[in-house]
Amino acid sequence: MTDILTPPALKAPARQRSPLWFAWQRFLSNKAALGGGIVLAILILMALLAPLITPVPPEAQLFLTQSLAFPSAEHWFGVDNLGRDFYTRIVYGARISLSIGFIAAGFSVLIGIPLGALAGYFGGRTDWIIMRIIELFSVVPPLLAAMLLGTLIRGGYPSIVAIAALFGWVQVCLLVRAQVKAFRDKEFVRAAQALGASPWYIIRRHLIPNSISPIIVGFVLAIPMAMMLEASLSFLGIGVPPPTPTWGQMINEGINFMFYYWHLAVFPTAALAITVLATSLFGDGLRDALDPTLKGR
Amino acid sequence: MSLVEIEDLRVSFRQYGGAVDAVRGVSFTVNEGESLGIVGESGSGKSVSCAALLRLLPPTAEVSATTLRLDGIDVAKAGKDDLVRLRGRAAAMIFQDPMTAFDPVFTIGHQIAETIQAHRNSSARDARKEAEDLLQRVEIKNASDVLDYYPHQLSGGMLQRAMIAMALSCRPKVLIADEPTTALDVTIQAQILQLIKKVQAEFGMALIMITHDLGVIAETVDRVLVMYRGEVMEQGPVQQIFDTPQHDYTKQLLASLHARFEPSRGSDSDTPALELKGLAKAYRIRRRRGLFNEYVDFHAVQEINLALPKNRIVAIVGESGSGKTTTGMMAMRLTDASSGQILVDGHDISNLSPEALKPWRRRMQVVFQDSYSALDPMMTLAQIIAEPLHIHGVGSPREQTETALSWLDRVGLDRSFANRYPHELSGGQRQRVAIARALVLEPTVLVADEPTSALDVTVKAQIIGLLKKLQAEMGLSMLFISHDLSTVKSLTDSVVVMYRGRVVEEAPTERIFSDPQHPYTRALLEAVPVTNPRDKRSRNFLSAEEIEARTPRLTVLQTGVAPHSKPQLVAIAPGHRVEAYVTN
């Protein structure tokens, strides 16, 4: 009788594998995601080390005599119509694409987290207002609105980042809101309330740390969105203006040459496709690994 | 030949980096018409064994057995046609949660008729007619209406009845009930158990009752199998298991049914530690009326008066929807009350602002039901226990950690747990941490909201023991909210019975169990499963109307209060109040 009511102090069991370990295992077993992650890492390195990889500057018309030359040992991706080494331009294009992707995703997260946390925690009127704002974004296709904004504020790097963040935060906000809503009524939050903790304390100390998975996922998935937006706008000639090398712009120029000088169309198209695909696969894999219940949404 | 023959059944689930053995070498048989109970805690492999019998396990499960036969068919080798015969006709199953067991987009009638048609050549009309008969046999009164209801339109108890009707539709030879009443209230549980016994006799089926609750076993079966960690500890006739258990684990299980504690000492002070005066909660329910909304007040809790004396344990009992948890949350000021006062040590805290309330929060704390979500998964145990000190700025961070460590000792956990995360703990260990967090500020009032309902039987007894020990040491006044009457009986000093948002009876614990006055209290006590198969009996159940109709009628002379057309709480003995009609 007494022995079951007063057991000896329980010793801590051997270390259990954490949910993070299982998430990591799930991620490793997802070959597509792993591949995407590796490709993305290589692309980031290429973008960072661009000046070391290619000795010539991307805007210098050093090879005018060889304009439109096909790929060769000297010029891996050939030379463009203005006599610039095309490989160099593709590599530097990665800088634009990736940096816009990461910066815009960063801003999306900065806007999305507080709004999502507010909507999720307080619910009621706050939630209603934020959800109505999101509804406005849902009836306007982001690309069309971005194009409109792009013409109105006349392109350029900062405005592209701003536009991408403007449409990127919605996703992050919804993810964070859903997570906070699910955790708001958890008993550890109620316990903190019973201790007299302020809403701000609870959001900062409990709800945001517990939303870290959706935040990471939201961040990574916002990157290809922003890259796509930049490429699309640059493709239409309202993105980052030339001579700065961007893939969207190069694809647009490539169309005019595609039947004869195919390399001008193939390489930027492939570069953009590979980058966006790798980032998405990596993001999808992260999402599946961090939250198996969200799979494929 | 036995209906069910299982020999050396082993089931393991593949996982990253290895396999988890859920069942390790289980053997048992069930004969025609026999009732077998399988009792065990979560993770004991009791449900997995029966799912293996119908090949219902997910593909990640690896099953092996020397013999695995159901109605003469080798389950492991069963083809498509054999499976159809096994499932539904040889054995039918009832599941734990009736709310998720039906397909939400089809009507109840469709789902029963479909089962009939899957096994027999029957016209749609005949199948529907038969479904209606079956619903009547499981004592659903408006069976013809229920046929056209969607699952979401029925209550849990009604759905479980419909589930039983569906299981019966193919005249199975054995009915497997997997925790059929765990998700239901006590009174509904008793009704469903009685129904299962009735239909078992009527249809001449065998029964396998899977449960963690020894009371359910005592009520329903002839023979018992005790399982622990995937192995059979012992098996035998039910009376023998209860009277002369052989195995230590069985003894522990039974001991947890009969825990007893010293009554709390009380205090000389007349001021209650916590007093609720006319506390009420009404929700505005929005009903859609065309374009406009119509608001209706739903009274979750009607003006309730309750006093928790110092150094005492008072229970609030009632079923889901009785308002007991809402009352506890209002007392903690976690839910806003619509009206009324909350007095802590004589001071009204019901209208204080969050800032003004903060010092009072140190005096009153809460322990919740679900130990899974009670702890922040991102914090270590030391951080969790020290958090209250941190919020209230008590001591330096070092002192806070030191206090947290000493509390680990106090709740029976080794200090080596300090840097662990909640996911590394078992349910009982997590609840210990939750208790430490609630008590680290040394409050005077503790609200315990179903603190053990999610725990296994033996662990439950340990946690109750810990709560009682700490209560006595600290002189805590505890409001113990529970639907578990056996725990209430052993632990508390007095009991408040709530029914549909009202207090219907209130008395010292001993008195309420020996001399209940209100028909609802009686119904509640009547429904409690017996603790020994010898005491099992057939029961009568009261409908809500019958409970209202049998409300006691007292005269002004007996009570000394003015007559009223509505029932009111009147004192009939010292400390004993009951809801009654008072007439001249």
Place this chain on the structure above:
Amino acid sequence: MLGFILRRLVSVAFTFIAVSIIIFLMMHAVPGGPFDANDMPVSEAVRAKMMAQLGLDQPLYVQYLRYMWGVMQFDFGVPYQSPGESVLQLLSRAWVPSLVLGGLGVLIGAPLGILLGMAAALNRNSWIDYLASAVATIGLTIPVFVTSMLLILVFAVWLKWLPASGWPHPERWILPIIAYAAIPVATYARYTRSAMLDTMSRPFVTVLRAKGLSEQRIVFQHVLRNSAIPLVTVFLPMFIGTATGSIFVEAMFRIPGLGAYFVSSIETRDYPLEMALMLMITFMYCIAYLLSDIVYALINPRIRVGGAE
């Protein structure tokens, strides 16, 4: 039910009005407006006269109300790039290729995607599952102009099987239709797969198995019916994706459709046309949302029947 529809209608109307105000303000907040001193050098007097003629000297809210009043009578003004006709005439002309090609893309793509998703869900971790995932990821992440470009490069430039551009010859529709179909195929492959897997993991499916239903019946009656509910709601985002993609598909394949005019209206700062296109597209989405909400309510008994208690 009627109340539900009316409430949604009101909500959608508010959204539409809010968006129209935002777009209107955005257009008019641009410094200079259509008579930018650089883009269109005219004298001060002429400028003032033209502004008055077009009502541009009025306060913004008057301009907005006047514009919306016109819109309600299908008067969207005159496009700058083709002053001989009204915006409405231009649009009704441009409508045809977009509708034909986009419609065919959706009609072919959606069923294909559903079949692919079903096959993937029923054969988890098989080659078809991986194929479905690959198609879904590629279709949803790679911009449409990239897909179009790859199609042209492979089939028109390299293999020379199909012509790269053109309208109105039907044999020239094949590549653009494939490009259009990419998004519906991808969306439905992904959502059908996840909706079905989600349904199949719910407890009632175990109950259906336990009562001896055949696997076909479980999948085709119960799982599909339950999965259809979320699929209806996805139809919309998919449609948005297809419509947005039309701009690029039309630009790549040189099809004189709505998207092509959208691009040219942006290049030439053709405000009446831009405004009309944005309003129409927003309006279509509002209506589509409304419809899918209604269909969702109709097929979901929880909303249709309501609670009995």
